[in-house]
Amino acid sequence: MTNASKNNALICPTDSQLCCQAGYLPVPLRCVPAESLAGLEIYLSSKEGYSLYSAISLDFGPRDSQRLLDSGVDFVYVSVRDHQVYYRTIERTIDTLISDPNIKEEKKSEILYATTIELSNQLLAAPPGKDEVKRAASLVQATVQLIIKDKRAFGRLYEVFNHDFYTATHLVNVCGLTISLAQKMGLVDADILQRIGTGGLLHDIGKIFVPSEILNSPEKLTPEEFEIIKTHVDRGRQHLETVMDLPPEMLAVVAEHHERMDGSGYPKGLKHDQISPLGRLSGIVDSFDAMTSVRPYRSSTFTIEDALQQIEDETPLKFDVEIVHAFAMLIENAVQVNYDEDTKNSRPSAGFQLGSIDPTRPKHTQYYFRMPVVVRRVKKIRDKLNLGSEEKVIFHKISCVGLGFLSPLPFDLDQNILISALKLEAIGLNKLLAVVTRCRNHDDGWYTVDAQFHQAQSQDLISKIKEVAVVREISPLLKRR
Structure with missing residues (x-):
């Protein structure tokens, strides 16, 4: 088997392997009141994926939360479809989350950043009033606490x-x-730093x-x-x-x-x-x-x-x-x-690159670039896979677990997609198969879309893509001055 065919076999699973997993958001059980999760579908995470723990028709309560904590489960998950309820819940409990010694600092950063992004979108939907500014200041205060206590x-x-x-x-x-x-x-005064940060957020x-x-x-x-x-x-x-x-x-x-x-x-x-x-x-x-x-x-x-x-x-x-x-x-x-x-292999950490946080997943470097690519939507009709028409998008980030692109058209959550480009074919990579985990509309007519690979890709493969497309990477990049 050639290297190219090996790559394609890895990236494009057969029909039986075609999965349909949505993005999930982490809920720290020690910080979030169990009652706030009532009416939501609750999922558990493992190396095999996500499994439903509590259906939407059932009330998730304190006993459920304590039972899971006693079993060593610190996080449950909700679907990104419930993101508005989720982020408001996190927002109200952010101080508890930031001060909880049982939650890794990396995960605190990920959750805080995503929650602040969600609030910022709300701030931009209409001129913010006093309540919205107070909410902004509260999240900034949590950011200050995080930065002050950990260099x-x-x-x-x-x-x-x-x-x-x-x-x-x-x-x-x-x-x-x-x-x-x-x-x-x-400047070390927390109140002053909060006022500066709130100015930055607004x-x-x-x-x-x-x-x-x-x-x-x-x-x-x-x-x-x-x-x-x-x-x-x-x-x-x-x-x-x-x-x-x-x-x-x-x-x-x-x-x-x-x-x-x-x-x-x-x-x-x-x-x-x-x-x-x-x-x-x-x-x-x-x-x-x-x-x-x-x-x-x-x-x-x-x-x-x-x-x-x-x-x-x-x-x-x-x-x-x-x-x-x-x-x-x-x-x-x-x-x-x-x-x-x-470089510390003994420090696994969740990655919030692509709309989901999975504590079993190692940290992956993200590469940022821009490359015109073609996307085709994959649909299963009468047990057969059908490919939609070609759609031109701008591929702009990738890691071992997923990718992101900018599109003039929206994509549904759980939508399976095939991505191809001449630059990818030049390195023997005909197509990438992924599932959409997030799609956000912007008022300039474009959508930011995140998608997760069906199988994590090797760093060697990501490096090949980087060679033909990369503009920037998160780590390591800078030469020491």
Whole structure:
């Protein structure tokens, strides 16, 4: 058997192997009140997959929870279809989860990040009121607690960052980065860090007031359109001031993250010391996350190293020298932490790359890139497999357990798909078979889709794909400066 046929035999199971597993979300039994799970289907996880423990018609209660804990089960799972109930439950119990010594720090980071993403999507659905801002501050407080008590926490958070640059993702990334960079610059007061982080989480909230056709335009903006984009800073600040008294730390992040040292920024064109230290800090963070994020309409994406180099090239003209130096060290250390932990085979950890968290699964490096591919939906009709028509999508991330792509059309959960591309065929890989675990709509007309392989793929195979497509990887990447 040739290497190519071996690869295809591995990736494309027979009809009898075609599985139909949905994405699942972890529920830490020690932290979540059992009553909050009543009315949901509850699943258990094992190496063989997920099995139904409690049907939707049955009430899951404290006795069930204690019985499982006594049996050594710390986590149960719910379907991603119940994500709204799930995330609200996690949100209400996040302080207990973060302080629980029985939950691994990696899993705390994964759950906290995903929960904050969900809240950010809600914040962007309509101008947030006082209650929504309080919810945001609560999750930021949990992030601060995590970062303060564990020096490796930011590295773990950075590892689970998504990089699709949809506004909700960007808000959460900027939040985590601003907290960690502020701490590295010497700010240690938890309340101050919370206010800074809340500013990061809400810094682009004014984009709600920008027409989506301008915000998500695939074309270069006209001068008139760019002027409209620039209004998001003042519009966001003005809205938040109607909701609450903005602390100075929060105000600096929201109002000054687009100001630049040479006065070329907006909305006020501030220069040098006219920009607060937190305004300078948030400007660096905001620029970095924008550079390293994949967008459907972009022809290329910065690597981490190239983004840092670009920022350094514009220093001191646009960015603060001292803060840029600290930021470069922060990112390099975060990547190095992930590399160090990935090389410890005795430290298995869940991966939240693809819409599911499985404690039996080892940690896998994610590679981010962009590659046009063709997807075909697989359907089973009268015991026969049928392939749908070819659909063009943008393949943008992969790990040993799954992949992600950007699509102009939605995909159903549990939908089996075949992925092919000329670049993949060039390395002897005709198609990849996976099942959709998550599909999220965005107001620019695109969908982010995550899918899980039917069988975990070898690192050798992923490396071959990386050779023809990779733009960035989470760990290891950076050369030591």
